[in-house]
Amino acid sequence: MNAAADSAGGRLVRLAETGRAPLRFFLDAVAHEALAGDTVLSAVLSVAPALRRSEFGPESRAGFCLMGACQDCWMWREDGPRLRACSTLVTDGMRLLSDAPGDWP
Amino acid sequence: MSAAAPRVAIVGAGPAGARAAEMLVAAGLTPVVIDEGARAGGQIYRRPPPGFTRPPGKLYGSEADKAVALHVAFDTMAAAGRLVHHPASSVIAIAEGRLLVLDEAGSRWIGYDSLILATGAMDRVLPVPGWESAGVFTLGAMQIALKAQGAALGRRLALAGTGPLLTLLAAQLVEAGAEVAAVLDTTPLRRQFAGLAGLAARPGVALRGLALRRRIAGLYHAGARLERIEADARGPVAVHWRDGAGRAQRTACDAVGLGWHLRAETRLADLAGCDFAFDETWRQWLPQADETGRARPGLYLAGDSVRILGADGAEIAGRLAAAACLADLGLPAPDCAADLRRLGRMSRFARGLAAAFPWPAEAAATAPDETVICRCEGVTAGALRGSVAMGGDEINRAKALGRVGMGRCQGRYCEPAAAEIVGRAAGRHDARAAGRLRGQAPARPAPVGALLSTPPES
Numbered sequence: 001m002n003a004a005a006d007s008a009g010g011r012l013v014r015l016a017e018t019g020r021a022p023l024r025f026f027l028d029a030v031a032h033e034a035l036a037g038d039t040v041l042s043a044v045l046s047v048a049p050a051l052r053r054s055e056f057g058p059e060s061r062a063g064f065c066l067m068g069a070c071q072d073c074w075m076w077r078e079d080g081p082r083l084r085a086c087s088t089l090v091t092d093g094m095r096l097l098s099d100a101p102g103d104w105p
Numbered sequence: 106m107s108a109a110a111p112r113v114a115i116v117g118a119g120p121a122g123a124r125a126a127e128m129l130v131a132a133g134l135t136p137v138v139i140d141e142g143a144r145a146g147g148q149i150y151r152r153p154p155p156g157f158t159r160p161p162g163k164l165y166g167s168e169a170d171k172a173v174a175l176h177v178a179f180d181t182m183a184a185a186g187r188l189v190h191h192p193a194s195s196v197i198a199i200a201e202g203r204l205l206v207l208d209e210a211g212s213r214w215i216g217y218d219s220l221i222l223a224t225g226a227m228d229r230v231l232p233v234p235g236w237e238s239a240g241v242f243t244l245g246a247m248q249i250a251l252k253a254q255g256a257a258l259g260r261r262l263a264l265a266g267t268g269p270l271l272t273l274l275a276a277q278l279v280e281a282g283a284e285v286a287a288v289l290d291t292t293p294l295r296r297q298f299a300g301l302a303g304l305a306a307r308p309g310v311a312l313r314g315l316a317l318r319r320r321i322a323g324l325y326h327a328g329a330r331l332e333r334i335e336a337d338a339r340g341p342v343a344v345h346w347r348d349g350a351g352r353a354q355r356t357a358c359d360a361v362g363l364g365w366h367l368r369a370e371t372r373l374a375d376l377a378g379c380d381f382a383f384d385e386t387w388r389q390w391l392p393q394a395d396e397t398g399r400a401r402p403g404l405y406l407a408g409d410s411v412r413i414l415g416a417d418g419a420e421i422a423g424r425l426a427a428a429a430c431l432a433d434l435g436l437p438a439p440d441c442a443a444d445l446r447r448l449g450r451m452s453r454f455a456r457g458l459a460a461a462f463p464w465p466a467e468a469a470a471t472a473p474d475e476t477v478i479c480r481c482e483g484v485t486a487g488a489l490r491g492s493v494a495m496g497g498d499e500i501n502r503a504k505a506l507g508r509v510g511m512g513r514c515q516g517r518y519c520e521p522a523a524a525e526i527v528g529r530a531a532g533r534h535d536a537r538a539a540g541r542l543r544g545q546a547p548a549r550p551a552p553v554g555a556l557l558s559t560p561p562e563s
Contacts, residue, residue, distance in 0.1 A: 011240055011340065011360065015281045017157050017255035034377065037154040042254045049339045050239040056483035062239035062258075062340070064518070066246035067148055068141050068195075069227045069370070069512035071481070071550055081552075086249075087141070087193070089154060 008027065011062065012045040021039075023092040026078075035092050041073055041085035044096065051075050051085050052098050076101055110134060111434050112216060114204060116196050116373060117223035119147020120416045121408025123179045124423035125221050125430075128439070130187045132431050137189045139196055139206055145224055148245065149416045152176065153253045153532060166277070167313060168416065175420070191215075198546035199376045207547070211555045219403050219430050222373050223423060226409035228364035229389075231291075231469055232267070232486075232522050234333035234428070236363060237477045237516050241339025244270050244364030248277065257283040261359025263344045265289040265331055267462040268366035269314060269415075275324065276317040280489040285324055287356040289346055291365070291465050293328035303457015306450045329354075334361055356383045365464050368521060369410050375544030377404055383537040386459045387413055388466060390541040391519065396445060398426035399540025413459075418451035466536065469525035478526065479519045489523060490530045498531035500524055500539045513550055516542040 006010050020035040025043055027059040034043035041063050050060035051073055063073035066086045073085040106487030113129055118140035129136045138145075144152045149185045150165065150172040152544045161169040183190045192204060198205035203214045219507075228243035235241070242250075242258055244266060250256045261284045264275050275288045283484075318325060328349030328354040335343040343357045371392050375381070379392035380398045391411060394400040399409045407426035408419035421444050431438040472478070486505055492507030500523060503509060510516035516523070524536035531538065547556075 011259050012250075013257040013260055013283065015251070015255055015257055015283060016159055016163075017153070020156055021160070036155045037254075039254060042250070042256055045258070046256075054237070054483065055404065055483070057237060057477075059237055059336075060239045060338075064246060065243050066249040067227065067228060068549070069514065069517050070243075085261075085262075087143075 009049070010046040011049050012042055024089070025090050025093070026050045026095040028097060029095075039086055040075065040083060040088045040090045040094070040096065043090040044075070044085060044098075045074070050098070078090070107207050111218045112137065113219045113221065114139065114215060114217035115223060115432060116140075116204070117147065117220045117225055117408065117410070118142060118145035118179060118190070119223060119225050119408060120175060120419035121223035121225075121410075121423035121426070122147070122221070123175050125223060125407055125427040126188050127178055128424050128427035129431070130182050132436055132438070135186075135188060137191065137217070138166045139191045139194050139204065139215070141193065141195050143193050144176075145190070145192070146172065146176055147184070147416075148249065148555045150175055151253050152248060154257070157255065159255065171416065171420075181248065195549045196373055197273055197548045197551050200372060205546070205559070207551050207555055212551065212559045214559065214561065219405070219434065220377065220429060221405045221407060221426050222377065222410060223407045223419070223426075224370040224373055224410040226369050226413055227517060228270075228365040229366055229368040229464065229521050230363050230467055230518050231331070231358050231365050232472060232476050232478050232480070232519070233265075233331045233363070233471060234342070234476045235336050235485065236334055236361075236474065238334065238336035238340050240336070240359060241334060241363065243360045244274050244362045247362040248274050251277060251281055251283075257281070257360075258362075259341075259358065260284060261285050261286050262360050262362060263289065263341075263356050263358035265291070265329070265344065265346075266362075266364040266366075267273055267292045267465075268364065269458060269462070270364055270366075271319065272314060272317045272325070273320045274362065279321060279324075285321070286358045287344070288321055288325045289329035289331065289344070289356075290325065290327045291468070292347060292462050295462045296463065300457040300459075300461025303453050303460060306453040306457065307527075310454065316544045366459065367409060367463055368517070369413060371410060371516075372515070372544045372548045374406055374410065375399070376546055377547065379404070379406070381541060386456050388536065396425075396448065397429040397430075397441065399429045399433070405430050411545065412452065412455070414448075414451040414455045418448065418455065419512045421448050421451065453558050464521065466525050469522040470529040472522065472526065472556075478514050479509045481514050481519075482508055484509045485508065486526055489526050493527055493530040496514065498527065498539075499540065500527050501543055503527050504542060510542045515545070515548075
């Protein structure tokens with residue numbers, strides 16, 4: 001069970017800037033819509049309550065500082081490299097994973 | 106020019122770094138500015154990505170003119186090639202005269218003759234049982250989400266902590282249409298009055314703060330004591346707290362913002378070899394420099410990373426550091442007497458703020474055993490106290506024994522509380538006795554591949 005799919009609905013509430021162009025990204029192979037200029041964190045939290053599972057506890061994680069200091073928001077890309085969700089803009093067609101890919105050591 | 110122009114590197118493009126760059130450019134130098142942001146401005150004057158449309162007045166309120174002036178000054182210099190800007194780049198190590206810089210493409214060395222560090226600050230956080238759950242953020246994070254993404258990080262937000270950002274953020278969120286459930290200030294009003302003398306150094310700023318406080322009057326509770334964040338598998342459900350009269354309260358919410366004023370980002374100053382001293386007012390270890398920010402000839406510190414004065418103070422400190430740098434290079438430097446006077450006023454005000462909105466050291470030192478202290482790796486206060494009992498009566502030894510401070514944030518969020526706990530458990534009465542975590546490179550996590558492929562200095 002992955003962190004993102006086990007509880008329906010996102011936690012992010014859009015208050016402004018909603019006229020931006022829509023784009024499509026994939027979270028755990030499921031297609032979702034985001035807006036151009038969203039960070040990965042904003043895009044994922046607008047459709048899911050968390051970004052990933054904690055490696056050291058039962059809880060899931062949704063980012064903490066949003067300024068690159070806490071390192072709480074690392075996610076996986078399907079094609080391998082990880083990214084810091086708070087400081088990476090989502091791009092059209094981006095494929096993200098909330099848990100390590102199967103071949104992660 | 107017969108000799109090669111001196112190479113000055115600036116780390117950080119917030120108010121301090123940008124103003125330092127401006128003064129160096131005016132002196133005919135071409136500084137290299139390395140910054141983690143995608144666009145210059147720092148956290149306080151952070152800009153949304155391209156394509157966002159809210160005007161500066163909406164983003165920065167009363168500070169809009171200052172924000173725009175800073176952005177325009179920096180962008181103009183960058184566009185004209187008067188400085189070299191490396192955005193979205195982290196300095197992760199410092200060797201003799203070289204910075205190891207990490208960006209999306211990998212890492213490389215950048216050489217320098219003089220270095221100005223303007224690395225800013227982050228939220229200082231008091232661990233509360235439950236703070237490790239998804240949906241608990243720093244106050245700064247909530248402000249960044251609002252400013253740079255036009256979003257709230259929950260449907261019903263509870264804010265807790267102390268300091269100017271608590272009130273400012275609450276007012277900004279309410280104005281933007283977010284639902285704020287409660288604003289819990291751990292400082293009692295009588296303590297806030299104690300800082301009034303210092304706050305009189307900048308009456309306009311103090312009055313703006315009071316006006317903001319009025320806008321959140323029904324939501325604001327002074328003298329609150331946080332007990333725990335109740336959470337389910339999805340995230341926060343409520344904050345449990347005691348009001349000023351000691352009555353138990355429960356505030357339903359689905360997101361929590363925490364922040365107790367700021368903590369200086371000092372890792373690079375440490376790697377550069379600065380001396381540190383424990384500052385009683387801010388209750389944290391700060392790198393040592395003279396009033397212009399000179400740590401030693403060739404190394405300068407500016408902005409919140411050395412003295413937590415806020416954005417206005419950071420602009421002044423950036424100019425002073427650049428002037429000191431120019432003078433040490435034997436180049437003409439402008440007269441700084443007026444800036445030094447202004448900085449003195451900013452310092453009096455900031456010390457008043459720190460006194461009026463103190464870090465709750467006692468609450469940190471006495472955190473219940475089940476409280477997670479290290480959020481990265483889930484190490485509890487009880488486990489940390491156990492490390493002290495095994496011989497970890499100094500924070501670096503406690504880290505080696507129990508891993509608090511060894512996680513991915515490298516102690517940035519756990520150290521203030523961990524130091525209070527270690528100091529207390531070791532039978533001393535404060536954080537100073539616990540010492541401070543030694544900085545280690547890399548200052549940010551770096552992929553091994555990026556380090557293996559580092560080309561020699563260019």
